[in-house]
Amino acid sequence: MGARVYYANHRSHGDFVLLWVILPPALRAVTRPVAGADYWLRGKLRRYLIEKVFRGLLINRRVKRGDDPISIMLASLAAGESLIMFPEGTRNQGDGLLPFKSGIHHLAEKRPETEFVPVWIENLGRALPKGGMLVVPLLCTVTIGAPILLEPSERRADFLARCRNALLALEPAE
Amino acid sequence: MPALESSPSHTLLLVFAGIAGCLLAASLIALILRVTLPNGRTSPVILNLNARINAWWVMALILALAFWAGNAATIALFAFVSFQSLREYISVTYTRRGDYRALLWCFFFFLPLQYGLIGIGWYGLFSILIPVYAFLLLPISSTLGADTTRFLERVAKMQWGLMICVYCLSYVPALLTLDIHEFGGRNLQLIVFLLLAVQSSDVFQYVWGKLLGRRKLAPAISPSKTLEGLIGGVLTSTAVGAALWQITPFLWWQAALIALTINILGFFGGFVLSAIKRDRGIKDWGQMIEGHGGMLDRVDSVSFSAPIFFHIVRYWWG
Numbered sequence: 226m227g228a229r230v231y232y233a234n235h236r237s238h239g240d241f242v243l244l245w246v247i248l249p250p251a252l253r254a255v256t257r258p259v260a261g262a263d264y265w266l267r268g269k270l271r272r273y274l275i276e277k278v279f280r281g282l283l284i285n286r287r288v289k290r291g292d293d294p295i296s297i298m299l300a301s302l303a304a305g306e307s308l309i310m311f312p313e314g315t316r317n318q319g320d321g322l323l324p325f326k327s328g329i330h331h332l333a334e335k336r337p338e339t340e341f342v343p344v345w346i347e348n349l350g351r352a353l354p355k356g357g358m359l360v361v362p363l364l365c366t367v368t369i370g371a372p373i374l375l376e377p378s379e380r381r382a383d384f385l386a387r388c389r390n391a392l393l394a395l396e397p398a399e
Numbered sequence: 400m401p402a403l404e405s406s407p408s409h410t411l412l413l414v415f416a417g418i419a420g421c422l423l424a425a426s427l428i429a430l431i432l433r434v435t436l437p438n439g440r441t442s443p444v445i446l447n448l449n450a451r452i453n454a455w456w457v458m459a460l461i462l463a464l465a466f467w468a469g470n471a472a473t474i475a476l477f478a479f480v481s482f483q484s485l486r487e488y489i490s491v492t493y494t495r496r497g498d499y500r501a502l503l504w505c506f507f508f509f510l511p512l513q514y515g516l517i518g519i520g521w522y523g524l525f526s527i528l529i530p531v532y533a534f535l536l537l538p539i540s541s542t543l544g545a546d547t548t549r550f551l552e553r554v555a556k557m558q559w560g561l562m563i564c565v566y567c568l569s570y571v572p573a574l575l576t577l578d579i580h581e582f583g584g585r586n587l588q589l590i591v592f593l594l595l596a597v598q599s600s601d602v603f604q605y606v607w608g609k610l611l612g613r614r615k616l617a618p619a620i621s622p623s624k625t626l627e628g629l630i631g632g633v634l635t636s637t638a639v640g641a642a643l644w645q646i647t648p649f650l651w652w653q654a655a656l657i658a659l660t661i662n663i664l665g666f667f668g669g670f671v672l673s674a675i676k677r678d679r680g681i682k683d684w685g686q687m688i689e690g691h692g693g694m695l696d697r698v699d700s701v702s703f704s705a706p707i708f709f710h711i712v713r714y715w716w717g
Contacts, residue, residue: 318496354496361502362482364490364685398680399493 228302229340229372231256232329234322234392235311236350239360244309244344245279247367257282257301258309282308295331302336312388316355322393325385333375333384340372341388345395368395407585410646414591415463422459425452444609450690458688458697462594466587471518473587474572478514483694484564484702485510487684492556497544501537501554505561509533513569520576529566534558563672563702564695570705577709579648579716588646593708595643596658597665597700600636604666607631621673633662648716657711661704668703672696 233244241258248256262283265275275281282301284294298308313323333339348365370391375384405413429449436442465476485505494502509529516525538554574589608628616624640658644651672695676682685693 348490350496351494351499351502354499357499359503359507361489361499362486362506364486 227338227340228305228336229256229307229342230302230310230329230332231307231342231344231369232310232312232388232392233344233346234396235313235316236318236346237316237353237355239349239353240311240346241279241281241309243346243349243365243367252307255305256307256309259284259298259311261286263287286314295328295335298328298332299335302332302339312385317350318355321396322389325389327381327385329388330375330381330384337375337377340374342372343370343388343392343395344368345370345392345397347397366397368397370395407587410585411466411587411591414588414595414646415459418459418595422452422456425455447690452690454688454690470572470575470587473575473590474514474518477568477572478510480694480698481510481514481565481568482506483687484568484684484698485560487687487693487695488560488564489557491679491681491684492560493549494553494557495544495546495548497546498541498553498557500543501540501557504537504540505533505557505565509561510565513565514572517569517573517576522573522576525569525573529561533561537561563699567702567706568698570709571701573705573709574712577713577717579712582648582716585646589708589712592640592643592647592654592658593661593705594701596636596640597661597704599639600632600662600665601669601700602632603635604628604632607635617670620670620677624670624673629666633659633666636662648712657708660711661708664704664707665700668700671703672699 231244233240241260245253245256245258258279258281260275260279260281260283262285265271265281265283275283282297284297301308310329312325312329314326315323317323329341333341345368346365347368348363352361352363352365373388373391379387429445429452432445433449436445461476465472489502489505509532513525513528516528537557541550541554541557571590571593574593575586577586577589579586604624605628607630608623608625611627611631612625614626615622616626616629637655637659640662641651641655643658644654647654649657672684676684683692684695687694688697691697
């Protein structure tokens with residue numbers, strides 16, 4: 226089975242944990258969340274969680290010379306692993322979706338056989354928003370859409386828009 | 400009045416034995432309906448009926464255990480019912496980042512405090528905590544989020560959720576705080592009367608609706624409710640209430656009138672919450688109770704009848 230990229234809306238620190246937990250164990254074993262090194266390497270507990278429990282793929286969000294996050298992700302996909310990504314790049318504090326960063330398009334260009342699976346996470350952003358410490362005990366739902374592949378001559382903006390619209394289509398009606 | 404002559408725990412034992420007998424009969428009928436279906440045929444209605452009856456066994460058992468464990472356990476049980484109902488309600492209600500603290504207040508301050516006040520029997524405060532203090536403090540908390548988008552709607556919906564899911568439901572265990580002449584130590588029987596009258600009304604509306612239902616009452620709000628179901632259900636449950644007069648401080652005709660009142664209120668409780676569900680585009684509030692939907696689907700009628708029942712009893716018998 227080919228490598229996949231699960232891409233989801235991002236409103237809470239709990240997002241990748243929830244997505245990771247609901248995957249069937251066989252898929253979970255080969256799926257790694259892409260996480261910001263600057264946040265996760267601060268403090269012993271965080272480092273332990275991201276390295277040993279979730280086996281996160283750590284990347285530097287403020288790219289310095291010599292860093293190449295895309296090649297780290299491509300290597301992981303080439304090794305048969307799947308990734309969890311949040312193409313908005315940061316936690317959204319409003320409704321809907323922020324504009325997508327171009328990372329998923331870079332991956333699709335280099336590995337066109339990769340399936341991009343949209344995943345809408347509902348309510349977790351209200352239960353544990355940015356800056357929150359306590360969890361509001363809401364019922365959260367995760368909706369998984371049909372996978373998307375890069376079309377042969379598809380341009381970057383079109384691919385990003387298609388991915389973004391496919392994700393938005395999974396949002397429960399308000 | 401034979402029931403009042405026996406000890407309170409003996410009376411409850413008799414009542415729960417009666418409930419178990421009814422459920423046993425229901426389970427048998429459901430079993431016969433299931434096995435007499437032609438080979439290989441399944442019916443969603445009969446499967447749902449079986450699931451509903453099984454859930455009733457579990458709910459009756461949990462209630463009996465709580466009663467057996469005492470008043471504190473009964474209050475804790477209804478605090479949990481409120482907690483789960485409020486979760487289901489808020490989960491489908493629009494709020495924004497600025498309401499985060501107000502939501503925490505709802506779940507972790509007002510809900511436990513309301514039931515705590517009932518535990519210590521402080522009527523003067525538990526009767527106004529949510530309509531006065533929560534009503535004023537929640538919007539204050541939400542304004543501190545400095546986000547005015549759909550502000551009144553967000554605040555009003557949170558207040559409604561607290562009223563329906565916490566305040567109104569808490570009037571069930573609040574019956575334990577009433578001091579009724581020559582009825583000391585028997586207040587659990589008031590809870591039994593309320594729940595049996597209202598929940599049996601839901602059950603009989605379902606049964607009569609399935610057997611005789613022809614005329615749809617309001618398809619836009621609740622597609623399964625029929626006029627025949629409503630009339631049959633309310634009348635049957637009024638008879639159930641009247642038959643239970645011996646476990647109450649009421650005379651038989653008073654018991655019938657009160658049962659009629661709370662059955663009608665209970666019906667409209669289910670009706671109003673159905674309208675909210677339709678507006679939100681959902682069929683059930685959740686999936687917690689198999690065959691029934693969510694917690695709030697099961698207690699919507701109790702929510703509307705409990706406060707009125709409490710005040711009727713408090714005014715004329717308290």
